[in-house]
Amino acid sequence: MQQPHQHEDTPGASPRVLVVDDDPTVAEVVTGYLERAGYVVDRADDGPTALARAAAHWPDLVVLDLMLPGMDGLEVCRRMRGHGPVPVIMLTARGDEDDRILGLEVGADDYVTKPFSPRELVLRVESVMRRSRPAATGHRLGAAGLTVDPEARRATKNGGELALTLREFDLLSYFLRYPGRAFSREDLMREVWGWDFGDLSTVTVHVRRLRGKVEDDPARPRLIQTVWGVGYRFDATGAAGEVDGP
Numbered sequence: 001m002q003q004p005h006q007h008e009d010t011p012g013a014s015p016r017v018l019v020v021d022d023d024p025t026v027a028e029v030v031t032g033y034l035e036r037a038g039y040v041v042d043r044a045d046d047g048p049t050a051l052a053r054a055a056a057h058w059p060d061l062v063v064l065d066l067m068l069p070g071m072d073g074l075e076v077c078r079r080m081r082g083h084g085p086v087p088v089i090m091l092t093a094r095g096d097e098d099d100r101i102l103g104l105e106v107g108a109d110d111y112v113t114k115p116f117s118p119r120e121l122v123l124r125v126e127s128v129m130r131r132s133r134p135a136a137t138g139h140r141l142g143a144a145g146l147t148v149d150p151e152a153r154r155a156t157k158n159g160g161e162l163a164l165t166l167r168e169f170d171l172l173s174y175f176l177r178y179p180g181r182a183f184s185r186e187d188l189m190r191e192v193w194g195w196d197f198g199d200l201s202t203v204t205v206h207v208r209r210l211r212g213k214v215e216d217d218p219a220r221p222r223l224i225q226t227v228w229g230v231g232y233r234f235d236a237t238g239a240a241g242e243v244d245g246p
Contacts, residue, residue: 015129016040018059020050020076021091022068026114030063033118034125047071047079054080061129063121064108065091077108087128087166089121109166110193111202127194128166141176143236144223146214148173157214167192168210175224175234184231207232 017034021027022045031041042057044050047068054062062080066073077088090108109128112121141148145158148169155162155169164172170192185203189195193202211218227233 014038014040015060018042018053018062020044021065029118033122037122047076050076061087063089143176143179162213167206171206171210179234179236182227182230182233
């Protein structure tokens with residue numbers, strides 16, 4: 001795959017969404033709803049075609065079915081992420097919690113379980129797209145060797161750039177904004193994801209992934225600490241905390 005094209009900052013340009021699903025009915029319905037919501041939509045029904053479409057016109061967001069013939073959605077997500085940052089919403093079968101966790105572990109920003117409401121999917125797309133845009137105004141935040149620049153959507157650790165997904169960046173920014181404060185997973189889902197309800201394992205997986213990138217020893221986290229019976233707290237001093245659980 002070629003390196004992703006840079007998007008042209010054309011005023012009024014419609015965001016481009018790549019829909020990858022081998023079920024033509026699902027793809028057609030999703031495409032129709034997204035187009036009516038103002039998005040330009042590309043479609044692909046398998047992994048290689050999706051990668052080719054992305055190389056030709058790098059998308060602003062990908063709606064990606066986990067179960068694809070040949071190359072599954074996890075591999076497609078890995079390969080796309082290897083060529084550039086792009087928000088991904090994974091489509092998974094109802095009840096397959098392990099698959100949803102795998103999708104989040106690979107770096108999906110969100111997931112929707114089948115069967116789903118196309119309107120709900122459009123709302124999720126709008127939420128992810130809104131959070132993926134650089135902040136018009138935003139002060140740099142920093143503590144314990146970590147810095148985030150909301151305008152550039154860039155994060156560093158001890159001067160080295162961190163490869164964070166959209167949600168990981170938002171989660172780190174939120175922790176840095178409120179050091180020392182304990183948040184429940186429900187709090188984080190509402191404030192970082194913008195959801196009033198949802199699968200709380202989404203938060204757990206993202207905290208684990210973020211620890212893997214910002215902690216010196218993710219198995220004994222000093223920065224993002226577990227507060228038993230509550231949730232998580234960012235310790236700007238990096239002091240030793242309790243041995244972590246989930």
